[in-house]
Amino acid sequence: MSPPRAASYLGTLLRRGAPAMAGVTGGLDDLEVADPAPAAPLRRMRRIAGPVEPAAPDNLLLRATRYVAMVPLAYRILAVTGALVAFLADGHGGVAPVVAVAACLIAWNVFGLTWLFRSAPFHDRAAGRLLVLDVLATIAANLVVGAAVPQPAFAAAMQVPGKHLLGAVALLTLALGAGYGLALMLLGVPLAGLAWLLNTGVFNVKQAVAGLPTMIGVLVTATGALILLGLGTRLALAYGIRHGREAERARQHRMLHDTVLQTLETIALPGTGSSEHQLSEIRRLARAQAIEVRQAIEGADGSGALGEKLAALAAEMARDGLRAQLVMAELDADTLSEVRQIAIRDAAREALRNTLKHSGTDRVVVRAEDRDGGVAVIIRDHGTGFDAADRPPGFGISQSITARLAEAGGQAQVESSPGGGTRVTLWMPR
Template sequence: MRVVLLGGAGALAGGAGLPLVQGAVPRLVLVPVAFRLALFLQAIWAGAPLGAPVLGLAIVLYLVPNLAEVAWVFHRSTGIRPVLAADTAYTLVTSFAAAMFAPGLLALTWPNIMGTVMVWTLLRGAPAGAIAITGAVLLRYGMAVVSGTSAPATWIVLALVAAAATALAIVMLVAGAMRFAHRLGEQRGRAAERERHRRDLHDTVLQVMESLALPAPRDGLDPVGSLDQVRRIARAHALRLRLSLDGDAPAEPGGLEHRLGALAVEMTAEGLRVDLVTLAKPAEVPESVVNSLHDAAREALRNTLKHAKTGKAVMCLEEHDGVVTVSVRDHGTGFDIGAHPAGFGIENSIHARLAEIGGAARIDSAPGQGTRVVLTAPLELGFPVG
């Protein structure tokens, strides 16, 4: 917080190094601009002695430039220095213009001066705010000399200090909110990373070990062949896991249909015959969608292999109105969904995985009627299904 007090919101932008923060900090100028406009409108509403020509000049000098400053900051990616320079120049020009040509508008220059003090304090911290207060007092003395009016009273300094203190309070609130958001993001990121690691271990090591432990019909007839098959599966998955741990896992070739076909061959080799049916071949599917649908379908098929007590399953692929659907159907034992809450595999490897890409999963099953798992995902990321 000490850094924020000394450096203002500019210290947040420089220290964060994030484009979002760096782009948002200059927009804090909206606070003093809103303050200026509120005081200007309050003066008009209170019945300030302004004739039509003077009122028009006041609108041109104060209302229009402040609105233009807001539009400029929000519609252009500008830094802190241009904002400070433009706001200071605006206050100096309007203040001396009023002192020289329209002394009746001197009262309306005060919100501009206070606003500039707030801008400097917001964006550059307490030291800059103190310098801005000194400059504002000197400016008011200069305006008094030019316009031939009385020198500023002591309350002006107190008002400037109050404006700077308000700006510092705003900066502290913004800094606290950013720190909270940063910590919350880190915590959620670590939690999500832990869940991804757990899911990867479940989908690789645990699933392979469970599939190897399942008895196969050929075990008693050809024990040597069964042992060779176990070794091949173990070597293949060990290589895949090693590459994943080293960060060198190559991208899987082919599109979604090719990946699902390879999955069908893989599951058939492990003891579950899978027939792939393509009802409507989808257009180009993003890689993240391909990976999520493939891995979720693999989890569904492994559950069939472990629990359905059947050696066959059908996997269907189709696309309709920008939504890709992969369904896995078996005619095994089925189960009562209400009596069996979703375990880690269904909850994380299917539902959570699809939710990350805006997709969804539906599981239909009943005792003795088999199980149907429907996986859906949008072709365009960012547009959730349903």
Template sequence: MTRGSKFLLALLRRGAPVLASTPRELPAEVGDPEPVPALRRMGAMAASEASPPSDPLMIRATRYAVLLPLACRLVGLPLTWLWLVLGNGVPWWLTVVAWAGTVFTAGSAVWVLRVPDLRGRWTRLLLWVDLVFGVALGLWCGLWIPLVYLAGTVALWTMCRGVLTGLALAALGSVLLGLGAGDVTGIVGLLLVVVTAAVGSLVLLGLATRLALAIGMRLGQEAERARTERTLHDTVLQTLEAIALTEGGEAELARVRQAARVQAHELRRALNSSSAPDGLAAELATLATEMAREGLRAELAISDIGDDQLSEARRIAVRDAAREALRNTMKHAGTRDVVVRMEERDGGVVVITRDHGVGYDEDERPPGFGMSESMKARLAEVGGWCRVESRPGRGTRVTMWVPR
């Protein structure tokens, strides 16, 4: 089997479980945001790897593929029964069978939506029960009601177990129903149409899943790249700029070394952030201590608001934004004193840094003072916002808010 046919052939051979495969990478054409010819993009998706499924969410999501044939049968059975009733009427037992099949189909759809079943054991049992019920209908219950039910069964097995299984069940259904109806050709044609529709749905679903994976991988890589750039900006770049501003002497050299050690520790923690969070208040206290080593006196005003309920992503976003605000105070404010306040506001947590330095005209921002955009982007990623207010001679206030 060639690399270029793995995903599509595996999908046709094994059905919906292949949708859960999560490759480490996909061809560039799949997630390319630039216009790409449709056939070329679909060919790249079909040519991608069908690696073994590993993500529990993807495994569970593939079970939703059965909802389409279940929904079709859920509508088809009552309509067929109503058509027969309005025509020549139906015996009571066939009415019971039709509505029993409808209830079973509805229960199956609800079960798929509500029960995780990551190992697929109960899903396999459900498929076999459905098949046995359909075969029983084909043997003893006439033509139309069993035909509609078996059409749903063929579609279910085609999507869950692949094309060969669907064709085998279509042949079985044709034999069962043809024995009583005498019109095998028409039944075979109808069930082949069902198999074709199921295969088409499966292929479209597979290609759409691959496209969504490619877009998600590309956006994830871009987000990770932006996060890394911000981490470097908040640590290494800021320290290098501080070093460039210092004068010579043993005392300054010792301070630079200490700052380098602190930033190395912060960078290491950012790249390997597996430790349990201490809460935003503790993070701000650590940040104030870190900045004190570099000569900034930060006065903390922390309210007791249970900030440990913040998610790690929001806590880190606020901490890094506050660090950037404090570093910009050191570089541009002309003062070494700043107040850092944390309190509850509007259902979230707000952190405010306030200095009484030289300030600046917001229409004429100093060179290198790009914190507004980077901080806004950082906090917006976690559902928050940032506002920078400054006036010449009146200092600068930076307000950072995130939801709980």
């Protein structure tokens, strides 16, 4: 027995409407949707619209998809108001029922917008009930106008509930799928005929189908908007997953470079003293490294102010033999967010370890100060230095320092010259 065929994302979107976008994240990483290689537009669209493995709906996406209803609701408020103004301007009779119907429809749509913007959790059943009530209100508005408006003014008066019907076709298409919008469009034909029957006593077939081309246009437009919105959302999700994984890999690489790799390199350096002393040092480094890796895994990055983080970092480097003189300006605890403080601390750690390994000196000055609307941390040593033109930045500078700060919105600058030492400036905006 062959395995069941995966559902098409495009088919699922057309059958279920915008809420289908909340359940298509499963298996998205296995597709070539976000392949950065150049591809023909139609080929890429086929990839996006291709098979998908529906997952449990994502609650955040599900809440976001409800906002597609804003467009048809806002359209109906404007269109019904415009139709009412045009009807009143023509000086027709039967004003009272038309005004009453228009006022009720406008109030109903305003309520719909208010419901969309409420902070309460989204519930499918509540949304389904409101859509049923919306269809019933649309039907009732057409029938009331047909029964209550004088015959000479009937054709002009029908523009008011007619605009609401057009918006309802678009609303159902976006919220539930193209099938529901098609069903309401077809229902609009006998509904218009019934309104004419109530007003004139004759079921006017010609007038019943007169509005069909306009409703078809609305249905096609809403379906096209649904497709474009769905495909664009899926492409954005695919790119987000791809870039998120790349960022996570880069973060893991930096963590390994800044922790395990640094410790292994320190252990590999020629030792001094007796074998027992060297073994004790290795054990100390191993214990310290185990604590640091565990903190990285568990996300225990510390929550003190920037000054406290830099002081702890200076103490950490002192255990490895680098004496860091810390010079701090008056910085408030809330000067930088926690994420940016951690980015500066980790970038500073990499700069200090570079000093320890490559500068040929065991002294360094770390200064923190206000600068250009942000906070700058300057690491300065008077070691051997290097020529930036002859030595391109390695992983530690490009990833552990520059990229780490860039992710948090900051900048890093490395200045050095042979025999003149090195200055690393880390800057982060407030």
